[in-house]
Amino acid sequence: MENEKLKRGEEIELVISDLAFGGQGISKVNDLIFFVKDAIPGQKVLTKVSRIKKKYVEVYKIKTIKQSVDEIDPRCEHFKYCGGCTLQQLDYEKQIYYKQQQVHDILAKIGGIKNPKINTILPCDKTFYYRNKMEYTFSGNPWYVDNETYDDVIIGLHVPKRFDKILSINECHINDPIFNDLNTAIKTCANKFNLVPYDVRKHVGFLRFLVLRIGVHTNEVMVNFVTAGYKPKLIAPLVELILENFPNVKSIVNTINADKNNTATGNTKLIHGESYINEKIGDYIFKVSANSFFQTNSYQVKTLYDYIIKTAKFKKSDIVYDLYCGTGTIGIYISSYVKKVYGIEIIEDAIKDAKFNAEVNDVENTSFYASDIKDFFNEKNNIADKPNTVIIDPPRPGLHGDVVQDIISLSPGKIIYVSCNPSTQARDVKIFMENDYKISDIQPIDMFPHTPHIECIITLKK
Numbered sequence: 001m002e003n004e005k006l007k008r009g010e011e012i013e014l015v016i017s018d019l020a021f022g023g024q025g026i027s028k029v030n031d032l033i034f035f036v037k038d039a040i041p042g043q044k045v046l047t048k049v050s051r052i053k054k055k056y057v058e059v060y061k062i063k064t065i066k067q068s069v070d071e072i073d074p075r076c077e078h079f080k081y082c083g084g085c086t087l088q089q090l091d092y093e094k095q096i097y098y099k100q101q102q103v104h105d106i107l108a109k110i111g112g113i114k115n116p117k118i119n120t121i122l123p124c125d126k127t128f129y130y131r132n133k134m135e136y137t138f139s140g141n142p143w144y145v146d147n148e149t150y151d152d153v154i155i156g157l158h159v160p161k162r163f164d165k166i167l168s169i170n171e172c173h174i175n176d177p178i179f180n181d182l183n184t185a186i187k188t189c190a191n192k193f194n195l196v197p198y199d200v201r202k203h204v205g206f207l208r209f210l211v212l213r214i215g216v217h218t219n220e221v222m223v224n225f226v227t228a229g230y231k232p233k234l235i236a237p238l239v240e241l242i243l244e245n246f247p248n249v250k251s252i253v254n255t256i257n258a259d260k261n262n263t264a265t266g267n268t269k270l271i272h273g274e275s276y277i278n279e280k281i282g283d284y285i286f287k288v289s290a291n292s293f294f295q296t297n298s299y300q301v302k303t304l305y306d307y308i309i310k311t312a313k314f315k316k317s318d319i320v321y322d323l324y325c326g327t328g329t330i331g332i333y334i335s336s337y338v339k340k341v342y343g344i345e346i347i348e349d350a351i352k353d354a355k356f357n358a359e360v361n362d363v364e365n366t367s368f369y370a371s372d373i374k375d376f377f378n379e380k381n382n383i384a385d386k387p388n389t390v391i392i393d394p395p396r397p398g399l400h401g402d403v404v405q406d407i408i409s410l411s412p413g414k415i416i417y418v419s420c421n422p423s424t425q426a427r428d429v430k431i432f433m434e435n436d437y438k439i440s441d442i443q444p445i446d447m448f449p450h451t452p453h454i455e456c457i458i459t460l461k462k
Contacts, residue, residue, distance in 0.1 A: 006057060010049045013065065016041050019098040021106060021423065023086040023452030025061075034059055040090045041098070042068025070094040075128070076173045081145060083160035085174060085450035096121045096446050099454045103422050103444045111426035111433075118442045122307070126299045127449035131175040132214050132279070133296050135264050136183060138190070138197040138207035139166035153190040153197050155183050155210055163262065164200050174450060178221060179212045182246060186210060189241045198228050200262055206234060208257060209264040213288060214248075215279035216298035222251040222277045224290050226264045230256050232271065239271055251277050253290050265291060276353075281305060284361050286329055287353050293326045297447045304418070304445055304455065305333045311441045311459045312389055312416055314338050321387040321412070323373050323403070324394045328354030328366065330418075331391075335363045342383055343368040344376055377406040389414040398424025408435045415460040420447070422456050432460050 006012075016025035016039045025039030037060040039045050044066035047059035074088040087095050100121040107116040124130065137158065142150045143165040154168040171180045190197075190207060198205035209226035223242055225235050235254060242249050251273045257266035268275070268290045276289045281302055288294045295301040308330065314320075314337035322331040325343030327350050335341055335358075343366060345351050351370040358366045367383075369376065390412045392399065398421065399407075407415065408431075415432060419425035429439070441459040448455075 006049055006052055008049050008052065011062065012047050012049065012059065014039075014045055014047055014059070016043045016045065016068070019090075019102070021102040021452065021454070032057060036061060038086065040068055040071060040087070041094075042070055077171070078167060078169060081143065081159060081167050082157060082169075084157065084172075086452060088173075088450040092123070092127055092449060095449065096123050099446060099452075100444055103442070103454060103456055106422045106426050107429075107442070109426075110423055111430045113426075113430075113433075113439070116439070116442060118444065121444040121446055122303055124297070124300050124446045124449050128173050129175065129177055130297050130299050130449065132216050132294070132298045134172065134175040134179050134212050136169065136210040136212070137166050138210060140197045140199065140205070141165060141201075143167045151187070151191040153187060153195060153207065155187045155190075175212070176214045176216065178214060178246070178248065182212060182221075182223065182242070182249075183210070185241055185245060186238055189238055193237045195234060195238075203260050206231065209255075211255075211264050211290070213277060213290075213294075215277045215288065217280040218278045218285075219248050220250040220277035220279075221246065221248045222253065222288070222290065223249055224253045224255055224264070224268070225271075226255045226257055226266070228256075228258055230254065230269065235271070243272065250274060255290060281329060281333060284329075284332055284357075286327060286332075286357050287360070288327070289349060289353055292347075292350050292353050294329070295447070300445065300447050301329075304447065304457070305330060307443055307445065307457055308391065308416055308418070309334055309337060311443065311457060312337075312391075312414060314389070318388045319385040321390045321410070323390060323392045323407075325354060325368065326350050326393075328357050328368055330393065331366050331368075332357055332361055332363050334391075335365055338389075339365065340385060341366045342385070342387075344371055344373055346370070346372045374400040374402040374406075377409075386410060387412045389416065391416045391418070393418040394424075396421040396424065399428045404428055404431050408432070411462070413462055417458045417460065418455070419458075420453055420455050422454055425456060425458060429458055429460065436462055438462075 014027035018026040025036035027034040033056040046062045051058040070091045107113045143159045156166045156169040159165045196205045198208040211224035213222040252271040255268045318338040320341045322343040325345045331341040331343045348370040354368040437460040443457045445455045
């Protein structure tokens with residue numbers, strides 16, 4: 001088959017042989033590769049061509065002709081439309097099998113590593129109801145499903161590739177169960193009091209986002225109403241509803257975003273209780289504020305941090321730099337194993353939380369700095385100690401080129417690179433390997449069951 005002969009909109013039967021990073025099925029016909037949306041290995045599917053490239057073709061599934069032996073019935077009623085848990089139709093053992101294979105393939109292709117030796121992926125014991133944070137959208141513009149009817153205000157998630165259409169969510173099977181109860185109650189109340197959802201096209205309206213967080217190991221819940229203005233009287237009925245029916249809610253805040261950008265950020269005002277909730281990792285307790293980053297799977301984060309300790313083989317004399325430290329969770333968790341931890345993070349509120357967390361946990365051998373990491377090492381700072389170990393946990397885009405060179409210049413004996421994006425991780429690791437570092441350990445961890453996301457820890461040594 002030649003892609004020059006294919007036409008957009010053409011229907012083709014394909015057999016899915018593999019799963020790509022990102023969750024799309026792969027089918028190979030002669031030398032042509034097809035990426036198939038919503039398909040899993042072992043299925044025979046009828047597809048329609050959506051995009052034709054020089055080296056591959058993108059198609060989407062119209063229907064399944066033959067089921068895969070590894071196919072299971074998705075638990076979620078929204079699976080067909082949501083786009084969040086795209087692997088929910090695939091047996092979990094096979095999910096982690098393909099995730100491990102994806103890490104191998106990415107390191108080989110992008111990282112240029114021949115036959116990378118990868119430890120067996122660490123699975124997640126709890127595969128449903130594991131998320132400790134969800135960001136829902138208020139809307140009056142639903143994605144219509146079959147013959148459903150909708151109230152004036154719905155709460156849900158964006159339909160893939162549509163910024164303006166929201167899928168009304170009745171029950172999500174990966175977020176904490178209390179979020180479903182809060183979602184339903186708040187939606188009913190918003191309609192009862194005729195509150196107006198924000199319209200992202202016309203830029204009018206009031207209710208924008210409903211951000212929910214829970215400390216799984218403390219049972220403390222935060223509700224964050226993101227609105228287009230500060231009008232506490234309008235959200236008063238919602239607050240009253242929560243206080244009367246959800247005693248675990250310890251924090252209610254209101255983030256105001258009057259700008260046209262469609263984000264759940266802005267100036268946050270306290271409405272009830274504390275401005276934060278607490279979460280525990282092992283013996284440590286951590287402050288989680290409305291806008292601070294915290295690993296979204298509280299059940300698996302201890303597994304992740306324990307493995308960092310295992311692979312690092314810390315000594316009491318070690319000096320550790322914790323880059324992209326967030327609220328200091330990694331640095332504080334490893335603090336008893338080392339002499340000193342220096343944490344660096346661009347978000348000032350996160351650094352304030354990190355200092356608070358160190359104090360609450362009686363940890364005295366950590367110091368935290370608010371700075372853009374790519375600029376930090378070029379500015380005057382108070383760090384005289386050079387690191388034995390550098391721990392990196394960057395955002396999905398990976399490391400800025402300047403940061404890679406700064407780390408190389410620091411010349412630590414060990415680099416522990418934690419990433420939720422193996423592609424950018426492989427890109428950066430390749431540069432470290434070109435500068436005298438060698439991989440000593442590769443450990444994938446499944447933090448996000450039923451989704452295509454993968455966490456991976458790579459340890460490099462000189």
